[in-house]
Amino acid sequence: MGEFTIIACRACGYRSGRIRWGVGCDDPRARFLPAHCPSCAAFVEVDLTGRDVLNEKFTCPDCGSVVAFTEHVDHFECPRCQSHDISLSQDGYW
Numbered sequence: 001m002g003e004f005t006i007i008a009c010r011a012c013g014y015r016s017g018r019i020r021w022g023v024g025c026d027d028p029r030a031r032f033l034p035a036h037c038p039s040c041a042a043f044v045e046v047d048l049t050g051r052d053v054l055n056e057k058f059t060c061p062d063c064g065s066v067v068a069f070t071e072h073v074d075h076f077e078c079p080r081c082q083s084h085d086i087s088l089s090q091d092g093y094w
């Protein structure tokens with residue numbers, strides 16, 4: 001089951017949109033992850049469905065720049081102010 005997650009920064013007040021994270025409820029093949037887009041200075045949702053996370057490059061759905069995944073939640077960094085004081089909140093399932 002996937003969750004909608006909102007990534008927020010306690011230092012500057014940045015908030016992402018609702019980002020799908022995990023594997024789909026209805027379609028377990030569907031897979032999404034949050035990624036950091038340096039051009040948008042934002043966390044964005046990236047569709048990993050049927051793709052090879054380790055060997056492919058992934059791009060921002062908004063601007064097409066190459067995005068970076070953060071492997072460990074503790075290492076999430078605010079795309080606006082680079083603070084590590086990040087909170088994750090869950091906002092339903094998809």
Ligand SMILES: [Zn+2]
Pocket residue numbers: 009010011012013014078079080081082083
């Ligand atoms: Zn921040």
Ligand SMILES: [Zn+2]
Pocket residue numbers: 037038039040041044060061062063064065
């Ligand atoms: Zn972007």
